[in-house]
Amino acid sequence: MPHTSDPDEDDLDAIPRPHPVFHVEQALLGALLLEPQRLREVTGISPDAFSTAAHRALFATIRSLPAPDPVEHAKNAKWLDTVLTTARAEACGLSAPYLHSLVQVCPLARHAPAYARMVEAEHCRRRLAAAAQRLTHTATDTSHPQRVAATLTEADAVATVVDDIAARFPPHPGSLPRTLVPLPARPQHEEAADEERLLLAATTAHPSSVEQMPWLTPGDFTHPLNAGLWQCLTALDRRGTPIDPVTVLWEAQHRGLLRPGANPRELLGLLSGSFGSPEHWGERVVQRSVLTAADHAGRAIGAFTDDVASTPYQLVVGSRRALAGLSVVRTRWRHAASPSPQPAHRTPRARATRAAAVPRAGPPQTTAPSATRSPR
Structure with missing residues (x-):
């Protein structure tokens, strides 16, 4: 029997997949949550550089809070709780499991500057x-x-x-834009x-x-x-x-x-x-x-x-x-x-006269000019 879709069934294919930069942002935020001291190495971006409200709120919060002691941060999640509480004021959908997932998806925290460059x-x-x-x-x-x-x-x-x-x-040596942009016709x-x-x-x-x-x-x-x-x-x-x-x-x-x-x-x-x-x-x-x-x-x-x-x-x-x-x-x-x-406009007659006064090259002369006879 053919499958009849349930109106209440979630259509996962209709949900647009996130762009690659979304995963880059997750890796960057995970690196900063895992090792907050890496924030000193992240330059050139602000919260506006992130593509979602939740990511913008998290990055703004991480920048606003003082970094915890690395030893203490490795022992407990007190600083992470503070980040979550503060960021929820701007993005109420944030949760503790999502913060932990950010830490888990980060390949290497020391690559935070490279991730930041991609986000930028x-x-x-x-x-x-x-x-x-x-x-x-x-x-x-x-x-x-x-x-x-x-x-x-x-x-x-x-x-x-x-x-x-x-x-x-x-600028650096590289290829020119390869996108073909056809010139649209002028609207008439x-x-x-x-x-x-x-x-x-x-x-x-x-x-x-x-x-x-x-x-x-x-x-x-x-x-x-x-x-x-x-x-x-x-x-x-x-x-x-x-x-x-x-x-x-x-x-x-x-x-x-x-x-x-x-x-x-x-x-x-x-x-x-x-x-x-x-x-x-x-x-x-x-x-x-x-x-x-x-x-x-x-x-x-x-x-x-x-x-x-x-x-x-x-x-x-x-x-x-x-x-x-x-x-x-x-x-x-x-x-x-x-x-x-x-300048004053030249009349056609004046321009024609001026053009006529310009000497033009005649045909090539193939015979020697005749000598002028002296009067007797």
């Missing part, structure tokens, strides 16, 4: 994972009134955690597409603004067509070609931006009409790019911390690489938010 490493992983999660949450929280400023604050907090891990675990929100279209139309109507926005790149756009049209505008401006909807349409055709069967009138309509200043819409576009880069950085760091095979060194290297991409966009956004005075 896992705590750094959890801290970094939490900071990365806050960064991603803030970057995607559309209800936040100051989302960009708050996101950059969280990015600085992540960088602080990374620097602290690097200080605790100095309708609001973002509208702002990009307004930027393209305003810039087409005011071509001189192209030189005022060197901080804007095609990668800041969420839609490939809009990114391509921005490249058309910058290319026309660089060559000194007049800019209007028709010239941009012609450039777009040569860059392969017009899909087969596309209606050119739609593109002309997109580039016609101007509402607001190009710099305003450009700042909005790069601001959205900052949030996207922060979201990508947070997810990448989260992937590194989720990989339990990553060492602290690999976490530092991978996180700094992820934050470097955000730093580039952040710098451009700062230039957009506080633009510096720009």
Whole structure:
């Protein structure tokens, strides 16, 4: 007969197994309960480094109580009773059998410093994972009134955690992060597409603004067509070609931006009409790019911390690489938010004249120049 599960029967398989660090914490606490004087050798961790409330309460209690005399401690359990009574104030589930089990599972008390180092490493992983999660949450929280400023604050907090891990675990020769972090596609929100279209139309109507926005790149756009049209505008401006909807349409055709069967009138309509200043819409576009880069950085760091095979060194290297991409966009956004005075705009005619004045190399001369005859 098939076995019918009892509703009151304990499903042990449903209980998540503790992580390896849980057993490391048990070994460390057992070593300190067995030989309390080993606490002098345990540095770099605090009660917050432990993964459970019971372990945090035990370690805090061991640190707060004076170590007993080793000889007396070997004869009786008086100090252990004091530890249990004190720790129960923070973790009422603690019991005397659990303290004795901690002592029994500790392989060697003299390895306490090594156990502490492992606990410290896992705590750094959890801290970094939490900071990365806050960064991603803030970057995607559309209800936040100051989302960009708050996101950059969280990015600085992540960088602080990374620097602290690097200080605790100095760099050493080792492999780079092996976790593959696929770059997610940029979200194509309708609001973002509208702002990009307004930027393209305003810039087409005011071509001189192209030189005022060197901080804007095609990668800041969420839609490939809009990114391509921005490249058309910058290319026309660089060559000194007049800019209007028709010239941009012609450039777009040569860059392969017009899909087969596309209606050119739609593109002309997109580039016609101007509402607001190009710099305003450009700042909005790069601001959205900052949030996207922060979201990508947070997810990448989260992937590194989720990989339990990553060492602290690999976490530092991978996180700094992820934050470097955000730093580039952040710098451009700062230039957009506080633009510096720009030189006077050169008209296309002036730039074309200047370009024409530059001497060009002619074809190679294969015959000797004829001698000039002297007058008779």
